[in-house]
Amino acid sequence: MPARLRxxxxxxxxYGVRCEEPSSGSHYKLYAADGKMYPVPAGNGYKxxxxxxxxxxxxxxxxxxxxxxxxxx
Amino acid sequence: MPAKTYNLxxxxxxxxxxxxxxxxxxxxxxxxxxxxxxxxxxxxxGEAAAMIAVEDLGxxxxxxxxxxxxxxxxxxxxxxRTAELISVAEIATREAxxxxxxxxxxLEVHQVPQPxxxxxxxxxxxxxxxxxxxxxxx
Numbered sequence: 694m695p696a697r698l699r700x701x702x703x704x705x706x707x708y709g710v711r712c713e714e715p716s717s718g719s720h721y722k723l724y725a726a727d728g729k730m731y732p733v734p735a736g737n738g739y740k741x742x743x744x745x746x747x748x749x750x751x752x753x754x755x756x757x758x759x760x761x762x763x764x765x766x
Numbered sequence: 767m768p769a770k771t772y773n774l775x776x777x778x779x780x781x782x783x784x785x786x787x788x789x790x791x792x793x794x795x796x797x798x799x800x801x802x803x804x805x806x807x808x809x810x811x812g813e814a815a816a817m818i819a820v821e822d823l824g825x826x827x828x829x830x831x832x833x834x835x836x837x838x839x840x841x842x843x844x845x846x847r848t849a850e851l852i853s854v855a856e857i858a859t860r861e862a863x864x865x866x867x868x869x870x871x872x873l874e875v876h877q878v879p880q881p882x883x884x885x886x887x888x889x890x891x892x893x894x895x896x897x898x899x900x901x902x903x904x
């Protein structure tokens with residue numbers, strides 16, 4: 694099931710992930726607690742609908758458990 | 767000025783749960799992004815890959831350590847075995863009939879000297895281009 698970017702940022706924040714909006718480009722940056730960055734497509738800002746495949750890869754990259762994150766979306 | 771070049775494999779497939787979107791996966795960096803068309807998704811993939819390379823190199827990480835798991839590569843090679851080779855120009859006209867695109871692009875990242883530190887460059891900037899004018903489509 695897809696989710697809006699705002700929902701993903703809110704759910705990931707529980708695990709210490711912070712979101713940064715660059716001044717240019719079509720991606721925001723998500724940072725894990727250890728400083729590792731993963732770009733998130735944000736063509737429509739926080740309203741952007743994000744495919745589930747992205748959410749799974751983001752969780753893998755940032756060390757989150759997909760099933761746990763999905764419960765908070 | 768030091769530079770690093772990466773040849774990256776990308777797959778683009780229709781999104782399974784967001785209508786009208788194409789999902790791009792840069793396997794070498796395990797980065798996923800999405801776009802409204804195949805071309806848009808490829809541009810987004812280039813931007814995401816450049817962001818990762820610049821960020822990781824700037825924090826003394828190796829972006830290739832992010833490499834996608836083997837099952838993703840096996841899936842891509844399985845697609846390649848049955849794919850048809852088409853030109854970039856054909857993508858827009860044949861998008862409706864395509865299910866998946868596999869291609870490579872070259873990402874070049876340069877070190878940029880920082881103000882006050884002319885001898886110790888610490889920032890990186892990226893540029894990318896399609897390294898192969900043809901794509902494999904299924």
